[in-house]
Amino acid sequence: xxxxxxxxxxxxxxxxxxxxxxxxxxxxxxxxxxxxxxxxxxxxxxxxxxxxxxxxxxxxxxxxxxxxxxxxxxxxxxxxxxxxxxxxxxxxxxxxxxxxxxxxxxxxxxxxxxxxxxxxxxxxxxxxxxxxxxxxxxxxxxxxxxxxxxxxxxxxxxxxxxxxxxxxxxxxxxxxxxxxxxxxxxxxxxxxxxxxxxxxxxxxxxxxxxxxxxxxxxxxxxxxxxxxxxxxxxxxxxxxxxxxxxxxxxxxxxxxxxxxxxxxxxxxxxxxxxxxxxxxxxxxxxxxx
Numbered sequence: 001x002x003x004x005x006x007x008x009x010x011x012x013x014x015x016x017x018x019x020x021x022x023x024x025x026x027x028x029x030x031x032x033x034x035x036x037x038x039x040x041x042x043x044x045x046x047x048x049x050x051x052x053x054x055x056x057x058x059x060x061x062x063x064x065x066x067x068x069x070x071x072x073x074x075x076x077x078x079x080x081x082x083x084x085x086x087x088x089x090x091x092x093x094x095x096x097x098x099x100x101x102x103x104x105x106x107x108x109x110x111x112x113x114x115x116x117x118x119x120x121x122x123x124x125x126x127x128x129x130x131x132x133x134x135x136x137x138x139x140x141x142x143x144x145x146x147x148x149x150x151x152x153x154x155x156x157x158x159x160x161x162x163x164x165x166x167x168x169x170x171x172x173x174x175x176x177x178x179x180x181x182x183x184x185x186x187x188x189x190x191x192x193x194x195x196x197x198x199x200x201x202x203x204x205x206x207x208x209x210x211x212x213x214x215x216x217x218x219x220x221x222x223x224x225x226x227x228x229x230x231x232x233x234x235x236x237x238x239x240x241x242x243x244x245x246x247x248x249x250x251x252x253x254x255x256x257x258x259x260x261x262x263x264x265x266x267x268x269x270x271x272x273x274x275x276x277x278x279x280x281x282x283x284x285x286x287x288x289x
Contacts, residue, residue: 003258004116006031007045011113014054018061019078024050037263039193044253045116049198052149059094062087064110066103075099131229131256136282138225141187142180143205144171145219149198156246159188159202166204175205180212189223189271223269226284229262233279245272248281263288 010031014022027050028038042050058079065075076087091099144166148158166172176184186206193200203221214220233248257263264270268284 003041003045003253007042008113008116010042011046011116014057015061015110015113018054018058019080022051022054034263034266036192036266037257040264041253041257043193043198044250049149049193052198055090056094059091060110062091063095063099063102066099072099131231131283133227133229135227136225139187139223140208140210140220141189141203141205141223142178142208142214142218142220143175143187143203145201145203145221147199148202156242160242162202162204163188175218180208180214182207182209184275186274187223187271188274189221189269191221191269192267223271224267224284226265226268227286228282229256229260229285231256231281231283233281245279245281252281252283260285261288262286 010027013030014027024035024039028035031038033041039050042048042053046053048056062075062079065078066072068075072087073084076084079087081087081090088098091097091102095102144162146158146162175181184206186204189203189205191201191203201221203219205219205221208214208220229252231248231252233244262285265284265286270281270283273280273282
């Protein structure tokens with residue numbers, strides 16, 4: 001069974017157990033993955049973090065029950081909300097209206113599950129990429145960070161906005177003029193997300209020399225030592241760069257991992273390495289048990 005088949009089965013399982021207590025650990029165990037690897041596989045194929053998907057799916061089921069004759073607070077409790085206020089806030093954020101208004105005007109069918117094999121999209125042209133494997137020592141970075149919720153296109157947009165702001169507001173020039181810079185290759189690094197809410201830290205920065213004090217203007221972090229699978233996205237111009245990188249990531253998590261014998265390293269940091277000549281994607285990996 002390939003990853004898409006496994007994920008399709010997991011979506012069916014979530015629906016069948018939607019009123020039960022579900023956790024990342026429980027779902028990952030059923031899928032046959034480590035929790036950390038499952039978080040990444042799920043995010044890149046479904047477009048949401050696992051628990052965000054579960055929350056949204058519960059809201060869809062709750063909405064479908066609004067015409068059942070039950071009190072709204074009964075429905076809220078059935079789907080994991082302890083108070084009417086908490087359910088109201090979540091419902092309005094997702095549906096754009098109150099449960100009461102929705103019950104008056106909206107339909108009540110639970111949205112059908114997506115058929116994942118019909119929606120698979122990878123790198124343009126069906127390019128198959130084999131990575132080079134390399135071990136890389138820990139790297140200390142200085143730069144700029146933003147907290148992002150892993151949610152479909154919103155995270156991609158946040159990446160682009162941070163890079164654009166970094167390039168246009170003088171931050172890039174200021175950083176590269178600093179004396180503590182070891183080299184001028186730039187990193188776009190994704191630090192481990194919180195599996196419960198999908199929040200993670202994305203850092204744009206450069207490697208720094210040892211023993212230098214870094215001004216508080218900069219965010220300082222360390223990418224741990226790891227074995228990396230290194231992928232080179234297809235050639236692209238400025239307008240297609242983002243889609244090329246995203247397409248490569250989708251290929252990695254939906255095509256390469258299932259057949260590689262590797263999985264994503266727990267608490268590893270993946271990053272895009274950029275210089276004036278090329279861009280490479282570094283994925284921290286361990287041998288699958």
